Amino acid sequence: MSNKKKVLLAFSGGLDTSYCAIWLAKEKGYEVHTAAVHTGGFNEAEEKALAEKAKNLGIKNHVMLNVEEEFYEKGIKYLIFGNVLKNHTYPLSVSAERVFQAVAIAEYAKEIGADAIAHGSTGAGNDQVRFDLVFNVMAPEMEIITPIRDQKLSREEEVEYLQQNGIDQEWEKAKYxxxxxxxxxxxxxxxxxxxxxxxxxxxxxxxxxxxxxxxxxxxxxxxxxxxxxxxxxxxxxxxxxxxxxxxxxxxxxxxxxxxxxxxxxxxxxxxxxxxxxxxxxxxxxxxxxxGKWQLYWKDQLAEWYGMLMHEGQYLDPVMRNIETFLEDxxxxxxxxxxxxxxxxxxxxxxxxxxxxxxASNFGQYGEMNNAWSGEDVKGFTKILANSMLIQQKVQEQNND
Known part of the structure; x- marks a missing residue:
């Protein structure tokens, strides 16, 4: 049985997480386990290719965690209920799935008895916060290790380090x-x-x-x-x-x-x-x-829900409160x-x-009023005008 400490690395197979895998084993002495999380972005061939990359890096064990159904049931469903578009534009395509990837990583880290969790985020983006937030809430006893962020590495430095450790392959940077x-x-x-x-x-x-x-x-x-x-x-x-x-x-x-x-x-x-x-x-x-007020309050709460989801605060209990309202x-x-x-x-x-x-029988907008009379509207309008009329008269008197 190994006496080495165990780390779970959130693994994409790219340059950053490949560097992390080697560095964690060579420099920190960890037994490195890796996991990727399927939220709809992998096909079977890609899953196999990722497992092969992990094997070539000497990873102790690699798994693919499929949370696609959970991502829908606990996330996407409520984004639809709320018609959530960040800044009226973006359907939280990546930001929402990052939360569920982080949750799956934290759960699996506990399952295998990991001492630490690692990810390859840089210090310049949102993902570092999303992952760290979830890990701090779900696995506060585990150390969070982020080599790329902490060491401020350039791409060239990462490639050189991997080559020095026998990982010599083309790390061509995609244009997009x-x-x-x-x-x-x-x-x-x-x-x-x-x-x-x-x-x-x-x-x-x-x-x-x-x-x-x-x-x-x-x-x-x-x-x-x-x-x-x-x-x-x-x-x-x-x-x-x-x-x-x-x-x-x-x-x-x-x-x-x-x-x-x-x-x-x-x-x-x-x-x-x-x-x-x-x-x-x-x-x-x-x-x-x-109805009018259902639509109004849905908009208010849904925008709040989308903001918290985008910023990685999915585990805040208020999110469950908003979900209850949206579902109702x-x-x-x-x-x-x-x-x-x-x-x-x-x-x-x-x-x-x-x-x-x-499709009601009460009336057709701009065409026919079936459930009220013209006199009803006159009285309704007079009462509706009262507050504005009172305010106008009082202000006129005070300004004289």
């Missing part, structure tokens, strides 16, 4: 940094480090290949997206199927600009066809099936939403629902 998951794909490059340049067509992972307009029906049941054109799926599969249909149209692309957790402005491109269509369709269905509002949010897809744009055409508040 791509992070793919169930809820969208982020795209970062030289252009997103500026304030004025857009991403070129070649930077986007999915090419615009669909040319003919297409009309589709999205099905919702109690706020959850469950089907397309009459075919019902489980929600995770429904998201994947919609992504296959919509992403070739080039919809759901944008560049998000926002305030990072560490206080600087950040800019990133993203490709999220299914999330954007689902959120916009869900929002339209809610406009028909929820979805009891009548069922029906179909009709969409038209065209290259680089989509159009919300309308909805069909048994709970459509427009």
């Amino acid at each position: 940094s791509i992070n793919k998951g169930l809820w969208g794909t982020s795209v970062g490059g030289a252009e997103t480090l500026t304030s004025h340049l857009g991403l070129p067509e070649g930077a986007w992972p999915t090419k615009v290949s669909a040319k003919e307009p297409k009309t589709i029906e999205l099905h919702f049941e109690n706020g959850e997206f469950v089907g397309i054109d009459g075919q019902i799926f489980d929600p995770v599969q429904a998201i994947k199927e919609l992504e296959k249909i919509a992403s070739p149209y080039g919809v759901g692309r944008d560049i998000h600009v926002g305030d990072t957790i560490i206080g600087i402005k950040g800019r990133v491109g993203f490709e999220a066809a299914a999330p954007m269509l689902i959120i916009k369709a869900h929002q339209l269905l809610e406009k028909h099936t929820l 509002t979805q009891k009548n949010v069922s029906g179909k939403v009709f969409l038209k897809l065209e290259p680089r744009r989509f159009e919300l055409q309308g909805i069909e629902s048994e709970n459509d508040l427009m």
Whole structure:
């Protein structure tokens, strides 16, 4: 039995985490275990390739932790219920999944009896805070080790160190940094480090290949997206199927600009066809099936929920409180939403629902009043004007 201390490294297989794996073993004497977390961004071939990389680095044990279903049930579902778009733009494609990756890493670290947890984040981004926050809450007894952040290493220094330790391979830096998951794909490059340049067509992972307009029906049941054109799926599969249909149209692309957790402005491109269509369709269905004050308070709490999720504070108990409210509002949010897809744009055409508040017999806006008379409106308007009238008269007297 080994007397070495055990560290679990959150592993992507890239240069940074490869450096961490060797450094933790050689310089710190740890027994290194690695884990990657599947939140919708890996296929079978990629999983095998990552396991092979870990083996070549001499890792004691490597695992892939699949939390795709949990990511939906405990995260994405509420982002849909809340129509969450950070700065009215970004569906939290990467920031939300990072929280669930951190939670899975912390749980597995406890399972294997690790003495420490390591990750390859730099000191310049949001991920370092998200990972550290979760680890500090879920595994406060474990040391958090971050070699890249602490040593402020350059890419060249990392490559040289790996070569010195017998890891001699091509560490070609991709022109664009791509992070793919169930809820969208982020795209970062030289252009997103500026304030004025857009991403070129070649930077986007999915090419615009669909040319003919297409009309589709999205099905919702109690706020959850469950089907397309009459075919019902489980929600995770429904998201994947919609992504296959919509992403070739080039919809759901944008560049998000926002305030990072560490206080600087950040800019990133993203490709999220299914999330954007689902959120916009869900929002339209809610406009028909929820009341004015339900919609108002949902917006307030959902924006707060999205901010806390983005900043890694998912484990705060207030998040469970907001989730309870959001879920309660979805009891009548069922029906179909009709969409038209065209290259680089989509159009919300309308909805069909048994709970459509427009389909009432009380009146048709701008057409006919069935449940009140003109005299009722005169009295209502007179009372409604009272507070403004009183304020105006008092202020006029005081200003004379």
